[in-house]
Amino acid sequence: MQLRRSILIGSLTLSLVSRVLAADEASTEARDRARQWMDVGHARFEKGEYAEALDAYRSADRIMMVPTTKLGVARSLIELGKFVEAREVLAGITRTSPDPDEPPAFERAREKARELTRSLVARIPTVTLTLPARPPRSLAVTLDGKPVATASVDAPLQADPGAHVLVVTAPGHLRFTAELTLAEGANHRVEVLLERRASSTPSTDREEVAAGSGGSEAEPRADEVEASAEASAASTHSNSPRATSVGRAWSWVGVGLGGASLLVGAFAGGMTFIKVSELENACPGRRCPESARGLHDTMASYATCANVALPIGAALFGAGLVGVTVTSGASRSPTAVIRLAPNGLTLEGRF
Numbered sequence: 001m002q003l004r005r006s007i008l009i010g011s012l013t014l015s016l017v018s019r020v021l022a023a024d025e026a027s028t029e030a031r032d033r034a035r036q037w038m039d040v041g042h043a044r045f046e047k048g049e050y051a052e053a054l055d056a057y058r059s060a061d062r063i064m065m066v067p068t069t070k071l072g073v074a075r076s077l078i079e080l081g082k083f084v085e086a087r088e089v090l091a092g093i094t095r096t097s098p099d100p101d102e103p104p105a106f107e108r109a110r111e112k113a114r115e116l117t118r119s120l121v122a123r124i125p126t127v128t129l130t131l132p133a134r135p136p137r138s139l140a141v142t143l144d145g146k147p148v149a150t151a152s153v154d155a156p157l158q159a160d161p162g163a164h165v166l167v168v169t170a171p172g173h174l175r176f177t178a179e180l181t182l183a184e185g186a187n188h189r190v191e192v193l194l195e196r197r198a199s200s201t202p203s204t205d206r207e208e209v210a211a212g213s214g215g216s217e218a219e220p221r222a223d224e225v226e227a228s229a230e231a232s233a234a235s236t237h238s239n240s241p242r243a244t245s246v247g248r249a250w251s252w253v254g255v256g257l258g259g260a261s262l263l264v265g266a267f268a269g270g271m272t273f274i275k276v277s278e279l280e281n282a283c284p285g286r287r288c289p290e291s292a293r294g295l296h297d298t299m300a301s302y303a304t305c306a307n308v309a310l311p312i313g314a315a316l317f318g319a320g321l322v323g324v325t326v327t328s329g330a331s332r333s334p335t336a337v338i339r340l341a342p343n344g345l346t347l348e349g350r351f
Contacts, residue, residue: 034063041072050079067093067109074116083124083160090117125182126156127166130191136170168192251323258317265309268302275299
């Protein structure tokens with residue numbers, strides 16, 4: 001029993017030792033790969049191939065995630081003009097806490113990161129927005145398609161040097177777009193001009209103005225109400241003469257087709273009664289000879305025609321009459337424009 005227990009303990013010890021050695025071997029292999037990527041990054045960086053150097057440094061950082069690998073990433077980003085992302089990487093380096101057992105190179109990387117951060121602050125361009133005195137509610141700002149937090153709109157926005165697209169949108173207003181070209185260290189100011197859409201209503205405008213002024217509702221100007229009313233009237237009646245004439249023409253077509261169908265149905269119905277009378281004479285005692293079969297088929301055809309033509313004719317004729325009545329009244333519909341002036345309301349138009 002004692003021997004069996006000793007064998008078991010020995011086996012477990014060997015297993016643990018083999019796992020530790022395997023983990024240490026895997027860790028050594030990973031460090032070797034990271035060191036190789038760092039060598040590639042250094043070589044590419046010295047040749048000015050900063051995009052390739054960035055890929056190599058990032059491959060090393062994915063393995064080690066230490067200050068030295070991150071510093072290579074930040075330096076490559078700076079050379080590529082990606083200042084904003086580089087500053088974030090540098091901030092991550094300076095936030096790391098020193099370890100008593102770490103290599104001296106880690107502390108040197110932190111010091112270099114602090115130095116690069118100080119020099120980079122003055123090189124990052126900024127964009128400052130000048131908004132209207134009463135900005136509308138639900139203002140949305142994007143820079144290069146990325147949304148900007150509402151709380152950051154009043155503060156200078158940091159961006160990389162180069163071309164950018166700024167977009168500002170608000171309910172009831174046209175989209176504002178500005179194409180910017182930013183130089184290093186430039187402080188660019190953009191005046192945001194928000195124009196109302198032609199379709200925006202006075203009530204919507206009053207709500208937006210009230211929201212922007214802290215809840216106090218402002219009276220709309222006379223020209224705003226007049227323009228909105230005239231635009232609404234124009235959109236309502238712009239195509240009415242043409243639509244009315246076309247509708248009246250189709251209504252008369254319906255009256256004609258319905259009348260013709262009624263005449264055909266009436267004729268077929270009359271012929272049906274005639275053929276029924278002839279069939280009764282040819283079939284005394286309701287016993288029809290073979291010679292009366294043709295007369296029976298003719299009577300059935302007339303009856304089918306009457307049953308189809310009369311309902312269709314009535315529907316077409318009725319619909320046509322309704323259409324003629326409606327289009328005739330629409331052609332004489334009044335138009336009016338309401339104007340709000342300082343001395344009161346005025347109504348203009350034709351009746």
